[in-house]
Amino acid sequence: MALARRSAGREHNGDLRIGVAIATANRPEVVRETVGLIARQSRKPDAILVCSPGEEDVVGLKEFHPDVVHIIGPRGLPHQRNRLIEAAGDFDLLLFLDDDFIMADKYLGEVEEVFREHPDIVLTTGRVVADGIIGPGISFEEARRRLSLPTAWSIARLADVYNGYGCNMAIRLETVRTNALKFDEELPLYAWLEDVDFSRSLAPFGRLVRTERAYGVHLGVKSxxxxxxxxxxxxxxxxxxxxxxxxxxxxxGLHHIGRNFAANLYGTCRGERSVDRPGRLLGNLKAIMDLFTQRLAPSRALRL
Structure with a gap:
């Protein structure tokens, strides 16, 4: 069933105009199913925008979901997310989702309420109740099952955070436009820690928070x-x-480096199969060598 897009030009009676933005590549079946599940939101988005490097990345998307706005952009998460910001026009909020993040049904309604009630907030990130990125991954069926379970709320509805988690991160677009903020396109491909960089660029202009009642499951699809x-x-x-x-x-920064190096070393030694720990460890070692020879740069990952 296609998701109807609400007109951005209508009177909203106090509602904020919300776009859902998804950058994707090489996973047409995944993004197609993720977009389909957005129709279950109690508060529908005003638009769903999907950016991919080519038409082959979204095969079947328009057939199943004709109201989706599809944008072609250069390969790489920062490039694609910047194109999504440009395409969002005069919307109030833009929610960035990974193409394998499944929202609980009231996620968008909660985000809208938080931004409306707290004008000082410039970024929200939701609570991830299960994250397949740190293991073999989670199926769509398992994600729906977990989201159907009763949820125990934290006493605090909001918690200030250092950065948003890029798999589900909503921003106040007026702040981004006014200050000409962008994702750093020097970070290539998957752009490790692009969420930290963008969050800290926003931090001087308002609060960054995690909202406990906007939650979901990150599948961690490996393909x-x-x-x-x-x-x-x-x-x-x-x-x-x-x-x-x-x-x-x-x-x-040192916490991220130490934690990941230790995880890759441990995973390699114990023969972990769900994640390419030997490959990651080799990449870690190559980067450390480049650090000592003063050649370290994010773009050098493209040569590997």
């Missing part, structure tokens, strides 16, 4: 992801780049 060696390189190069840029603290 279509970059090779382990490239991701491993980015796990070292990108934090170093952001530290130098000033959008990531030394403590936060």
């Amino acid at each position: 279509g992801r970059q090779p382990g060696v490239r991701l491993g390189y980015s796990q070292i190069a990108n934090p170093c780049y952001l530290i130098a840029k000033g959008t990531c603290s030394w403590r936060k």
Whole structure:
């Protein structure tokens, strides 16, 4: 069933105009099913925008969901998300979703309420009740089952955070437009920590919060992801780049580097199969060598 798009030009009677923005590549079946599940939202989005490098990345999407706005953009998450911001026009809010993030049915309604009641908030991120990225992944069926379970709420509805989690992150577009903020296109491909960089660019202009009652499941689909060696390189190069840029603290950056290196070393030694730990570890080591030879740069991941 196609999701009807509400007109951006109508009177909203206090409602905010919300776009859902999805960058995708190489996973047409996944993005098609994810978009279909957005129809279950109690508060429908005003538009769904999908950006991909080519038509082959979204085969069947228009047939099943003709109201989706499809945009072609250069391959790479920052490039694609910047195109999505441009396409959002005069919307009030833009919710970035990974193509494998499944929202609970009241997610958008909660996000709208939080932004409307708290004009000082410029970014929200939801609570991830299950994250397949750290294991073998989660199926659509399992995600729907988990979202159907009773949920125990935290006492605090909102919690201030250092950064949003890029798989589900909503922004106040007026703040982004006024300050000409963009995702950093120097971060290639999957753009490890692009969410930290963009969040900290927004931080001087308002609050960044996690809203407990906007929650969902990140499937962590393995197909279509970059090779382990490239991701491993980015796990070292990108934090170093952001530290130098000033959008990531030394403590936060070193925590990311140490945690991922340790996970890749441990996973390689124990023969973990769900994640390419040997490839990531090799990428880590190549980046460390480049650091010592002063050649380290996020773009060098493209040569691996």
